[in-house]
Amino acid sequence: MTGTTTTPLADAVALCEQSVGYALDNLSDLTDADLDRPTPCPDWDLRTLLLHLADAADALTALVTTGNLNLTTTPRPHVDPGAAARDRIHRLRDTLTSAAQRDQSGQTAEQTRWATTAAHAGAIELAAHGWDTSTARGADHQIPTGLAVALLDLSRSLIDDDARSPRFGQPVQVPPTATPNDRFIAFLGRHPAPRA
Numbered sequence: 001m002t003g004t005t006t007t008p009l010a011d012a013v014a015l016c017e018q019s020v021g022y023a024l025d026n027l028s029d030l031t032d033a034d035l036d037r038p039t040p041c042p043d044w045d046l047r048t049l050l051l052h053l054a055d056a057a058d059a060l061t062a063l064v065t066t067g068n069l070n071l072t073t074t075p076r077p078h079v080d081p082g083a084a085a086r087d088r089i090h091r092l093r094d095t096l097t098s099a100a101q102r103d104q105s106g107q108t109a110e111q112t113r114w115a116t117t118a119a120h121a122g123a124i125e126l127a128a129h130g131w132d133t134s135t136a137r138g139a140d141h142q143i144p145t146g147l148a149v150a151l152l153d154l155s156r157s158l159i160d161d162d163a164r165s166p167r168f169g170q171p172v173q174v175p176p177t178a179t180p181n182d183r184f185i186a187f188l189g190r191h192p193a194p195r196a
Contacts, residue, residue, distance in 0.1 A: 009112050012119035013100040015154070018147045019123040020093045023053075023130035026141055027089075030082040039136040040190045046136045050081035053129045057088035060125070061095045063118040067110065092122055120154060127151055128188055131181070135193055148180035155187055164189070 006014075027050070035047040044052070051073075059071040099107065099115035107115075127143050134141040143151070159168060169189020174182050182192035 007100075007103055007112075009103045009116045009119065010100050012116045012123070013096045015147075015150055016096060016119040016123040016126070017093065018144070019126040019130070019151070020089055022143055022147065023089060023126040023133070024086060026130040026133040026137075026139075027082055027086055030137075034137055035081060037136045039132045040185075041132060046133065047081050049129060049132055049136070050085045051079075053125075054081070054084040054088040056125050056129075057085070057092040057122070060118040060122045061088070061092045063121075064092075064095045064099050064115045067114045069118075089126065092118075096122070120158065124151055124155055124158075124188075128185065128190070131185055132190075140193060142179060142181040143184060145180050148184045152180065152184040152187055155184065159187075 030046075030050075035045065035050075037046045038044075039046055039049045041049055055071060055073055059069055063069040096115060096119050099111070103112050103115070127147065131141075131143055142148070161170075164170065172186040172189060172191050174186045174192060178186070178192065186192055
């Protein structure tokens with residue numbers, strides 16, 4: 001009998017891959033007019049959020065390869081923010097996929113830990129900002145249920161109240177009937193969009 005075994009890194013990369021798909025769906029068909037829209041992130045328009053997403057993906061890619069996480073803001077006055085975010089997200093996904101493949105053939109424990117951390121952080125970051133992008137554009141593109149449930153569980157295990165600021169706000173109260181999407185984003189300090 002044969003079976004498929006996975007590693008914690010492979011599982012983390014698979015989760016991040018789902019968030020990559022969700023984020024990229026929300027980054028498609030952006031227009032110049034969209035870039036000035038406000039987002040659920042206070043004081044950020046969509047242009048600022050997309051450039052942050054590109055910078056975050058760059059930082060997580062560096063974490064996979066070097067073990068260092070330094071989120072810096074790179075001035076990009078003449079760059080298409082949507083294209084920059086999509087490019088960096090693809091690069092992060094490719095780097096994580098390569099790390100998962102190397103994990104099966106002798107990657108060091110330290111390198112595996114870096115990549116697992118990056119995949120977990122990327123899964124949360126990409127899904128949250130994918131939702132921010134959808135919301136800014138007036139859409140109601142919910143995070144898929146299974147992904148939202150997994151991300152909420154992961155977020156609860158990684159984010160404690162002492163480590164929230166400045167990346168996350170305090171959790172927002174939602175009713176017991178809230179969707180997994182709404183419970184996840186509320187845990188990160190965002191207010192779910194009202195529904196009819």
